[in-house]
Amino acid sequence: FFVSSCCGTTMLYRCVFFMFACTIALCWCERSLVYIMDDNDRIVGSTFSEVPANIAEFPLTPIPLQTSFEFQHAAKQKFPPGSINVTVDAPWVKHVSTCSHASDSYLTHYFPETQFVWSNNICSLAGGFYTWLITSDYQVSFGKYVNNYEFGTKHANIAMMRPGYVAGELMVIPGSMDSKRIIGWNLLSGTYSEPISQTMNATDPNYYLEHTLMPAVDEIWSTTECYENMMYNDSEFFYPVLPSNEYVSWACDNNVFVKDYGSLVWDDTNKSVCDSWVDNGCDNKPK
Numbered sequence: 001f002f003v004s005s006c007c008g009t010t011m012l013y014r015c016v017f018f019m020f021a022c023t024i025a026l027c028w029c030e031r032s033l034v035y036i037m038d039d040n041d042r043i044v045g046s047t048f049s050e051v052p053a054n055i056a057e058f059p060l061t062p063i064p065l066q067t068s069f070e071f072q073h074a075a076k077q078k079f080p081p082g083s084i085n086v087t088v089d090a091p092w093v094k095h096v097s098t099c100s101h102a103s104d105s106y107l108t109h110y111f112p113e114t115q116f117v118w119s120n121n122i123c124s125l126a127g128g129f130y131t132w133l134i135t136s137d138y139q140v141s142f143g144k145y146v147n148n149y150e151f152g153t154k155h156a157n158i159a160m161m162r163p164g165y166v167a168g169e170l171m172v173i174p175g176s177m178d179s180k181r182i183i184g185w186n187l188l189s190g191t192y193s194e195p196i197s198q199t200m201n202a203t204d205p206n207y208y209l210e211h212t213l214m215p216a217v218d219e220i221w222s223t224t225e226c227y228e229n230m231m232y233n234d235s236e237f238f239y240p241v242l243p244s245n246e247y248v249s250w251a252c253d254n255n256v257f258v259k260d261y262g263s264l265v266w267d268d269t270n271k272s273v274c275d276s277w278v279d280n281g282c283d284n285k286p287k
Helices: 009-017 020-024 053-057 069-078 155-159 193-200 207-221 245-254 256-261
Strands: 029-037 043-052 092-096 105-109 128-135 140-144 164-173 182-185 230-232 264-266
Touching (some): 043 053, 164 207
Antiparallel strands (some): 029 043, 092 105
16 A cells, blocks of 8 residues: 655655665655545545655644634534544545546645635635534634645645544535525535544434534534524535646645655556646556
């Protein structure tokens, strides 16, 4: 199983087997914990892999901390300190789709690439799809969904190592001359809500989610001024949107973890997706 290396994919095997290669490449590798996430975003295991030591020095994105008093008060009533939670405190690797809806790549996610929506107010969100999460500091955080890579916006990203009580997806449809604004929400999170529900009732994994988490979160949302425009839905909002060729090119040029640390690799060759990527990159996928 492949997890990206500090020396990049071109020096992967030298880095893993001969530690001096890292010093030649002017970086230091260390064995660090990396979680393994399945296709449903559930943490199913962990491994220790060679990762860049200097990633620990990367600054973390500041966490928006402006959740309203009313929201925090309601959240604390429903999830008092000590409530069951999940904490993701290390990078994780997940199968993703670059060129085919059949997953063809592995992507390692790091906390420094987290991209919060810079608001804790669900009512201020523009149209689109979002991840959301309530953490143990009683803040609600959002990330905007773009495609199945979910750079910096997965639930574990926006938790930013804080224990998470509940999480899900949002679909915000702006109002128009013909219709009112609607905010659809669900509790679909393979990292947080669903494993928590299964822990509480192993014989009926969705029972706790539907009968405890859903009414609790609904009451918390009722503290917001746009509650009348909100609607619960138990179906998935995020379709497996493939990244465009231009988006992959942008990631190869601008995302430091993809560009310099080989965090995005083909699953059959372990080679960086960026190594042969051009504007029609899927046509140049190594055979």
